[in-house]
Amino acid sequence: MSPSKQPPLGSWARRTEQGLVAEPATERELTEVIHVLADRGVKLHRDLALSRARLTEIAAIGTESMTVRVGAGVVLQDLDHHLEPHGLTIGPLSPAAMSLRLGEFLEGPYAGLRSIPGGRLEPVCTALSAVTSDGRRLETSRAPRSAAGPDLSALVLGAGGRLALVTGAVLRCMPFPERDVRVAFSFPSAQAFVTALQRCVAEGFWPWRVHADSRSGRVIAEVRWAASVGSVERDRELLSRCVEEAGGRGAGEAEREGPVSVEHESTWDAVRASLEQGRAVQLFRLSLTTVVARGDVEGVPLNETTGWTSLGSRLLALDARGVFGGAP
Amino acid sequence: MTRLPNVSAAALPPPRPQVLEARPALARAVGGRVSTDDLDRLAYARDLWPLALLWIRQGKIPAPPDAVVWPGSDDEVSAVIKLARAKKLAVIPYGAGSGVCGGTWAINGGVTMDLKRFDSIGEVDAAHRAVEVGAGVLGETLERKLNSKGWTLGHFPSSIACSTVGGWLAARSAGQFSSKYGKIEDMVLSTRVVLGTGERLQTPERPFSGPDLTPLLVGSEGTLCAFTGAKLRVFPNPKGRVFHGFEFSSVEKGLEAIRLIFREGLRPAVTRLYDPFDTAFVGKAGAKKKPGVPPSLRGLLRTSVLPAVLRQVTRQTLGRPSMMNRLQQGFSRSRLILMFEGDPVRAEAEDRAATAICRQLSGDDLGEAPGRAWFKKRYDVSYRMSRLIESGTFADTMEIAAPWERVHEVYERVHAAASQFAFVLCHFSHAYADGCSLYFSFIGSGESEEAMETRYHQLWRAALAAAVHAGGNVSHHHGVGILKAQALQDSLGEGRHALRAVKSVFDPDGVMNPGKLGL
Amino acid sequence: MSAMDRHEQAYTYCAYCPKLCRFACPVSEATHTEAHSTWGKMTAAHLVAEGKRDLDESTAKALHACTGCGRCKSFCKHENLVGPALFAAREETVKSGNQPKGAASTLATFTQAQNPFGPELAALVASWRSETPVRYPLFPGCSSLVKAPQVIEDTIAVSRAFGAPMGVSRVSSRCCGYPLYAAGSHDAFRDHARANAEALDSVPELAVLDPGCAHTLKVVYPMFGVHLKTRIRTVVEVLEENLSHAPAKPPLAQTVGYHDACKLGRGLGQYDQPRKLLARAVSGVQEAASIRSEGGCSGGGGLLPRTMPEVAVEVARRQAVEVAPQPDVAVVTACPTSKRMFERSGKTSYDLMTLLRRWVES
Missing domain, CATH: 3.40.462.40 (FAD-linked oxidase, cap domain/gating helix)
Structure with missing residues (x-):
């Protein structure tokens, strides 16, 4: 779509050297953006980039469960600095991962995973909130483990924002090491x-x-x-x-x-x-x-999104309104 | 929950005409392994949801499937599902029927698809610590085979004798040693499935790019796919095992001990904290005969005192549970069992560290006896179901999970809510760094079978609502089935639409296990 | 009081049980059918016993889907005797006339020939008259007399080499009556047992080759109020006692897998004796993942080979794979019926007596 034919997105998008960028400040605004995109036939990731850099809230820390609710725009390194005075750390991630914003870490190739004692992989987030292409809110349970149906966080983790857009998550931390x-x-x-x-x-x-x-x-x-x-x-x-x-x-x-x-x-x-x-x-x-x-x-x-497996691509059908731009 | 359909075991309704019409085609799809025989339909009508036990006591069973098929290959499973799509028949994947939430009930009839012919156990890939197994392999069979080769899956659900790998995956099972080895979703490297579209798939092993389908299929309880096989991670048989029991002045202190143990990075295979009434009643009653017998529903029912008491404490007493539950207010001490296993030196070291934490919280050191006794009898609790049902009561269990900040409140609120309808016990197990599971046991009764069933449903509604309201979830490892379907849908909020959307992708015609998970 | 009444609690407990022996039933493991699981069969029996369901043909068939191996009991904290409970329920199938064909024909044969095979046993026994002194009267069992006389020959040869010579007893012409018991013809079985008790009255001791017979004489008879004066021991038991007199020979350079015969092991508690014998005879013995009281079944009991022959062979095939998955490793068992079942499943198998004979004559 040529710039001249781009439908107006009003205050939700601004033009940058890289093209159009929407930068909502709240989950509600992000939901609005999705509705506007759907109404105007604009594809995220293709016609317009989405920044969640303004979703930077770091809510109260759960000191007992060693968890913290964080906005998708928070850079993990910054979060780690924030946690240190509380005696917590985000734990052993890789250097490149620590430089990412939470949303990128969860949705991107890292898929928000870390290892835990015993060599298992688990999502760094114990719960997340996201918005699906129909503008509805997806919020998963904060329970440490669950058997309450499928784990819907799979629609976010590693999915490149093609199935849902993460807005925040409750992250598992660990004690700051002695x-x-x-x-x-x-x-x-x-x-x-x-x-x-x-x-x-x-x-x-x-x-x-x-x-x-x-x-x-x-x-x-x-x-x-x-x-x-x-x-x-x-x-x-x-x-x-x-x-x-x-x-x-x-x-x-x-x-x-x-x-x-x-x-x-x-x-x-x-x-x-x-x-x-x-x-x-x-x-x-x-x-x-x-x-x-x-x-x-x-x-x-892990620095770029590569092609999905054919199985993963099946899930693109979840974006019924075609808002998220299809396969990466 | 609206009343679910049941039928007399004496006279099952005949199979629906559309299923009888499809019978020849079903037979072709599965090499003749199809049955519309009443005895098979009766056997597959119920799983282990205790509600069905109240019915069987009256000679009734849940509405049966119209037919049962036993496919033996992915192609056969695919053929059954494609036929079901064409003929608009429900397909209910079935492992060994050990679920306790009605996950395999054929509430609207249809074809139950028994997957136990997928019973292969591959050789362990020692270099990658993995084994490929068929979805129909029973847990105990698998574990014994692995043990004989020097390996363990580390997955020991109470149902291990009667549950399959496919059932574990379908319902996101957890074993008694989950704190160390994880739940089944932590053990699965890849799965082999047939979707509700009839397509055969194998989910990829890490690393790969894009979203991971496995977490979407695991826990789907047959509503999206049928599992036919999986590649699972295995561990060497543990060379060392250390048991330790402690008693705390309150359940809060016991919970704090577990939390600190996990915060320290320790990973006991077993952590079980019994609530005060359980601890006091059973601990003292059992002490005469077997010192150190761990407190639990099992212990409660096994003691020399209780069988006699239980016979009297049936309908009348359990019919007034608040009286029984009020007794609990006089007790406060709470017993913890820990077990570390794996490398013997490591297990000892972790035990020492855990002991230090428990002592800091003024826990009385009970030595290894309570843990050893629990280990020896760790599956026995399930045997008590028969006696309870025979004695004219109902019994059930509810397992939920919550972050540490919410655990005690969930405990108190569920306890209070459920106490109006049943005698309530609880233990805390399956602990993690960020929270733990609460396992409630309910025993109740009523003046009549009908009153009992009404009370049973009231109990569940109240208990689940209290759990969610206090910050817990609706299931840690039993799954959802029919029992918790509404609670799940409620707790998902708008997220239920995402679940439905996933359903529409993988099972566009809605033939897969209708009515489960609220789908 | 019907035979089923005595087992009412077992039916009830199993029907209300969360299938805690589900993996242990060899028949349901072979058929993959819930109706054939202990839970399924006992639920059917429970509903019939409570008058909540008619005993139809399918139910009758399911009640026969049990070898009576007793493996489920090894995992049952209620100690439910599922085999005896289901065999008792089979009595109702006899009364209602909807026995499976294989069970009905077995009963018919037995009524005519006083054994399940047909040939006159007395003539077969007569051919085994011993010309040399005998220390232990041998009761081979009609299965060996009719189907595997070689095993009897092997047993006698081994017993001589062990300094404990055995010879076929004349009372061996009487079948122990197990087929009547397993078919649910319990009145006939009781009468048969009483008659056998009379016939055995003057026999102080018997070395019984077939553990199924030994178990029937020693354990099942008393359940029906028949107590033999005869001391019943298995051949394995007797030979193990005399092992010190066995020839001092090195074991055969061979690896075999050992199958605990249900009636020898779970039935009579003889796990170590056959292993001690086998350890002398061969250099390598493989064990299955589940052994002794928890060991699998060969599918030969409970009339299963008659009522569900294909399933019985599948049970044997699965157990053979458990015991000796390698094609070149044979299964060894101390039960002629089990040995025959393994052979029928296509697995090379030996009776323990045959292997012992090879060793003593090596």
């Missing part, structure tokens, strides 16, 4: 490194970052984690034992500066393959299934 530890190990092989880390993760270890470098022939890895004093020591014992059982040993010093590259969601097989080829990687969000990796590792790039 101690931050880095320990280096040396492994005879990439497989030994992977075996040791996977076992630790399965037993409840929650590393924040792992730097692994196989350029010297052995895999030299620095593992960083942070928690309470007691937790750190329990984890240290577990980690040391798992490393030893996998054939590794302690190492004095390790390279701390990892490769700065696009983050990928990768499998452990991909990480092993990369290390077997004498490369260096940095790993974040270590779960039993996947990790977020920096370096020359195969995986799904």
Whole structure:
């Protein structure tokens, strides 16, 4: 659609160098935008971009459940700074993820996921609110787990704003760590490194970052984690034992500066393959299934939206009014 | 809830003509494995929703399906669903019928599709800690097979003997060790399904781009698809297991202990805190015979004292539950059972850390006996259902979840609401860093079967409303079925339209398990 | 009082139970049918017993969908005797004349021949007259006499090698009557048991080869008020007692899977004896994921091979896969009926006696 033929969107949109941008300040305004777009046949993501940068409310913190209700426009790093005086942190996400706004983190390729002790993946949000293409509100339960029907947050997480637009979420936090530890190990092989880390993760270890470098022939890895004093020591014992059982040993010093590259969601097989080829990687969000990796590792790039699976595309039918612009 | 249809077990209504007409085509679709026999229809009419037990006591059953089919391949499942679409027949996917919410009731007739022929168990992929299994595999069969190879799924629902992998996925099941291993949705890597369109699908494993269909299909209770298989994450058999029991001066302190344990990053496989009445009554009654027997409904019903009491405390006494519930006001102590498992050194270390937290909260250390006793008898509670129903009462359980800020209020409000209609017990289990599940047990009665059924429905309406009003959800792991359908729809608010929209994409003709989840 | 009245509580408890033995029933595992689950069958019996449902043909068939293996009882805190309860309900099918064909024909054969197979057992027993001294009178059971005489030969050879020579007893011409019991012809079974008790009056001891017979004589008879004076022991039990006299030979270099026969294990509690014997005979013994009191079933009991022959074979096939999934590993069992069922399912199988004979003669 040429600019001259663009229907007027009134005060809901402003023109920028990148094109038209709608920047609602409240969920209600966002709902209005959706109705206006539908009325005028304008497609979000194609004819007009949506910014939720003004949805920056950080509501009261639930100190018992360690949760906080946050607007979709809040940058995660900023949120972390906000949480620190309350003795909380958003926890170990990857550097690139921390620079994102909440909405981008939830809707984008990160799909709002993080690992938790035991190596499982769970959404950082325990509940979210969103607006669907018919302008209706979708709000999921704050219960820690549920069997009350399907998890409708799947319409938001990783869906690129094509099925619903997130406006805010209740995020799971963790205690701000008392101690931050880095320990280096040396492994005879990439497989030994992977075996040791996977076992630790399965037993409840929650590393924040792992730097692994196989350029010297052995895999030299620095593992960083942070928690309470007691937790750190329990984890240290577990980690040391798992490393030893996998054939590794302690190492004095390790390279701390990892490769700065696009983050990928990768499998452990991909990480092993990369290390077997004498490369260096940095790993974040270590779960039993996947990790977020920096370096020359195969995986799904997390800095851009790539094509959906055909199954995911089936859900585009939910945008009955065609407001969200169809497939990415 | 409006009265649901039931029929006499003595004379089932004949299968609907349109199903009988479709019978030859159904038979072709599933290699002849179709039945319109009354005995099969009777067997598939009910699941384990206790409401049906009140009916069976009177020789009645829920309205039966018109036919039962046993497909053995995804193609056969697809053929059944496509036929159902063409003939406008309902299809009710069926695992082993262990649900307690009427999730497999054929309220408007139709074809019940038993999926137990999908009973394959693949070899464990040790490198990726995963196993592919058919949706029809029974839990106990799977766990035993995995154990024999050195692995565990870590999924131990009370229904493990009578529930299938497909049923777990359909209803978002949780096992007793969920605090460590997670719920079934945390264990599933990918699923194999046939949608309500008749299309066969396999959901992708991470990493992939775009939205994840698995969370939309898991928990859909047969309203969107039929599960035929899944790839599940497995763990090595635990080498160590540590039990520890504590008693606190109040339920609030017990809850605080659990919260702090999870805040510290500890992940006990089991955390069970029993409410004060449960703790006091059972703990003392059971102590004579078996010191350390954990407080629970199971314990309550097993003690030497109670069987005799229970026989007297049937219709008359339970018919006036407020009197029984008032007794609870005299008790305050609350018992906690913890179990850590996995790496033995790690389990010991986590137990030490948890012990320190419990002691800080002045918890009395009961040693390992209560936990060991619970572990040994952990499935026994379900056996008591038979005796309760036989004694002329009704019994049911409600499991909900709430964030920590709301847990105690949910407990008190549900307790108060339900106490008007039934004797109420509660324990708190399935804990997480941000909240936990509350598991209520209700035992009630009435002057007549009809009065009892009325009271049963009043109880559920009151309890669910109180739960949602106080900040809880409507189900942590039993699912929704018919029982909680209205409560779910109410709690979803405008979100119910999103659920309906998903339904229209995956099951455009509405043939899949109608009436469940309010769809 | 009908036979069903005695089991009313079991029917009720099962009908109200949340299917806690669902995975344990070999028949419903093979048919995948809820109507054949313990819960389904006992619910049907409950409704019939309470007069809330007629005993129609389908119900009669479901009441016969049980091998009486007792695996469900291993998981039942009520300790419901499902097999006996369903066998009692079968009595009603006899009375109402809607027995499944296989059960009716078995009864007819038994009435005529006093055994379920037809041939005259006395003639078969006569052919086993021993020429050498016998320490233990052997009761092979009509199944072995008619269908697997080789196992009797193996048993006698092994017993001699163990210094505990056995010879077929003349009383072996009498079937224990299990088919009558399983078919629900309980009055006839009681009469048959009493007659057997009289015939056995002068026999102080029997070594019984078929654990089904041993279980019937030792456990089922007393349930019907018939108490034998004869000391009933299984061949396995006797041989294990004499294991110290067995030849000091190395085990055969072979791996087999062991199947706990239902009546030997759950019925008579003999789990260790056959394993001890087997451990001497072969170098490798595989165990299934579920064994001993929780072990699976071969599908041979409860007249299932007569009433639902295809299902019985499927039960055997599934258990064979549990015990020995590898095609080149055979199943070994100490039950002639189980062995036959495994063979029918296409699995190579040996009677424990056969394997022991190979070992002692190696």
